[in-house]
Amino acid sequence: MHTCNLTTATYAETGQVVWPAAVVLSHYLLHHSHLVQSRSVLELGAGVGLPGLVAAKLTKDPSAVVLTDHTEVVLELLQKNTEANFTGDTVQPPDGPKSALLDWGVDLEEFRMTYGTFDLILGADIIYWIEQEGMAEPLFQTVSMLMSKKADAMFVMCHHVRSAQIAQSIQDIAGKFNLLCAEVGKDDLPAVCSDSLSNVPLQLLTFTPKDADIIV
Numbered sequence: 433m434h435t436c437n438l439t440t441a442t443y444a445e446t447g448q449v450v451w452p453a454a455v456v457l458s459h460y461l462l463h464h465s466h467l468v469q470s471r472s473v474l475e476l477g478a479g480v481g482l483p484g485l486v487a488a489k490l491t492k493d494p495s496a497v498v499l500t501d502h503t504e505v506v507l508e509l510l511q512k513n514t515e516a517n518f519t520g521d522t523v524q525p526p527d528g529p530k531s532a533l534l535d536w537g538v539d540l541e542e543f544r545m546t547y548g549t550f551d552l553i554l555g556a557d558i559i560y561w562i563e564q565e566g567m568a569e570p571l572f573q574t575v576s577m578l579m580s581k582k583a584d585a586m587f588v589m590c591h592h593v594r595s596a597q598i599a600q601s602i603q604d605i606a607g608k609f610n611l612l613c614a615e616v617g618k619d620d621l622p623a624v625c626s627d628s629l630s631n632v633p634l635q636l637l638t639f640t641p642k643d644a645d646i647i648v
């Protein structure tokens with residue numbers, strides 16, 4: 433995997449490291465690969481793009497995976513990592529995963545018209561201090577607009593618990609967008625995650641539509 437150059441990237445561009453939350457989310461997908469099989473997948477705030485690329489490796493149709501972030505620099509990084517992982521005898525665009533610009537809450541209708549909706553949405557370390565930065569409302573607006581109407585559609589987010597109030601705030605904001613929040617217990621995470629979990633307080637949450645239409 434490539435990362436942005438630490439000496440030239442700005443804080444806002446990120447993409448400089450693979451965050452522990454991305455590693456844990458990727459292991460979760462590896463151990464619950466049914467979540468990815470035959471499903472369209474969107475990664476939000478992908479940065480380096482690890483969970484989205486893992487999803488693309490797990491599915492029979494990598495072109496159903498779209499990795500997104502909100503700056504051109506990170507988009508280029510995502511394209512570079514996609515090429516590095518889907519070249520030669522493996523699939524390449526247009527059959528490989530796609531990458532696209534997506535700023536949460538912005539031009540969502542246009543994004544949906546271009547890329548459709550998604551059965552599985554992923555996010556690793558994309559919420560930090562929601563009380564201060566107001567990141568969560570546009571994030572959950574984006575999830576709610578771009579999640580498919582299938583009964584088993586899901587948003588899975590792994591985040592660094594940086595404040596005691598964050599879990600409740602996330603749950604409250606998700607509720608406003610009609611999403612039901614549940615925590616994945618540590619026992620449901622593969623043992624390989626224990627190192628990451630002992631170093632950083634991480635939480636893995638799933639969000640499902642409260643009143644999904646049943647479309648099989």
Ligand SMILES: C[S@@+](CC[C@H](N)C(=O)[O-])C[C@H]1O[C@@H](n2cnc3c(N)ncnc32)[C@H](O)[C@@H]1O
Pocket residue numbers: 444445446447449450451452453454476477478479480481500501502503506534535536555556557558
């Ligand atoms: C801490 S980094 C995590 C990157 C990656 N998911 C990982 O875990 O390695 C947060 C990511 O969210 C992206 N981000 C922050 N605000 C965003 C917004 N409003 N719209 C889209 N992406 C955003 C940043 O560009 C960055 O890539």
